[in-house]
Amino acid sequence: MKKLLVALVTLLPTLVFAAGPSVHLDKANIDLTDKASLQRGAQLFMNYCLGCHQMQYQRYNSTFEDIGVPLELGQENLQFTGDKAGDLITNNMPAEKAASWFGNPPPDLTMVSRVRGKDWIYTYLRSFYRDDSRPFGVNNVVFPNVGMPHVLQELQGLPERTHEERMIDGEMKDVYVGLKSDGTGALSAGEYDQAVLDLTNFLVYTGEPMKLERTRIGWFVFGFLLVFTLLAWFLKKEFWKDVK
Secondary structure, X not given: OHHHHHHHHHHHHHHHHHHOOOOOOOOOOOOOXXXXXXXXXXXXHHHHHOOOXXXXXXXXXXXXXXXXXXXXXHHHHOOOOXXXXXOEEOOOOOHHHHHHHHOOOOOOOOOHXXXXXXXXXXXXXXXXXXXXXXXXXXXXXXXXXXXXXXXXXXXXXXXXXXXXXXEEOOEEEEEEEEEEOOOOXXXXXXXXXXXXXXXXXXXXXXXXXXXXXXXXXXXXXXXXXXXXXXXXXXXXXXXXXXXX
């Protein structure tokens, strides 16, 4: 027991460090029934994310079907690798070279929403800022010292950390108040937030493609159990009505 306690005390600083700083996460109000949003999110993923990040547990044809895109139209506009419709969504980036370029191989994103959560993804993609000390010239508030470039920079522009002086404990201090884009992006701030929400929506879908169907079936099961319970109750009353 004494050795176990010593080990736990030794590991405590590591566990605290692994937990990372507490960062406020913005609410991602996604809607998996919004096929237009899912289609826009798929378009963003295929154009900006697939070059580095795979979805090796998701297939093109099932994705097109689920988000309401005709197969031929999906292959023409969302499938750039020449793979077959039934192939998994992968890329050709060598893992060894990716590790040397980015520090670690870019993770597969099929289940990222199940691991990180939709609010984390939504906030993370809106939290890049200029940092000339980093290899790709950017850092991230949610994921400090991230090895990923700001792949959506052409849409958002390059945000800067903004500060303002505030009175704290009787002293004027320079306080970080948020990020502000430099205005070079193709989208306005509101349009960029919507684009990130669409991409987040798509990533949540790929994390659990059957969620809507599972929910629909669940209501049928609930209804069946309710009817069965009522029938069983009436049957019990009928059998026991003459028993005193």
